[in-house]
Amino acid sequence: MEHKIYKVVEREGKVLGLPFADFGFIALLFLVFFIGGGVAGMFFRVSKYYYLIAVLIVASLYILLRIANGKKHPSYLFSLLSAKYLQPKHIWIKEPAENRLNNESDSRDF
Numbered sequence: 151m152e153h154k155i156y157k158v159v160e161r162e163g164k165v166l167g168l169p170f171a172d173f174g175f176i177a178l179l180f181l182v183f184f185i186g187g188g189v190a191g192m193f194f195r196v197s198k199y200y201y202l203i204a205v206l207i208v209a210s211l212y213i214l215l216r217i218a219n220g221k222k223h224p225s226y227l228f229s230l231l232s233a234k235y236l237q238p239k240h241i242w243i244k245e246p247a248e249n250r251l252n253n254e255s256d257s258r259d260f
Contacts, residue, residue, distance in 0.1 A: 184204065
C-alpha cells in the first residue's frame with residue numbers, strides 16, 4: 151500500500167522567494183533600521199544617506215540570500231549565524247573517568 155505525499159504540504163513556505171525565517175530576519179532588520187533612524191531623529195538630525203544606506207544594505211542582503219537559497223542550501227542565513235556565533239570554536243574531548251580507570255587496569259594486565 152502506497153502512501154500519498156501531498157507536495158503542497160511538504161514544500162517549505164516562502165515569501166518573495168525566501169524561506170519564512172530568512173524573510174522575517176530581513177523584515178526585522180528593515181524595521182530596526184527605520185525605527186532606529188526615527189528614534190535617533192528625535193535627538194539629532196539624521197541624514198537622508200542613512201536611510202539610503204539602510205535600504206541598500208537590506209536590498210543587498212535580500213539579493214545575496216536569494217542567490218544562496220537558489221543553490222538549495224537549507225536555511226543558509228541561520229546556519230551561517232549558528233556557525234559564526236552559537237557553535238563553540240573549540241571542542242574539548244575528555245575521556246570519561248570510568249574509561250580511564252578501565253584502560254589503566256587493562257594496561258597493567260598486559
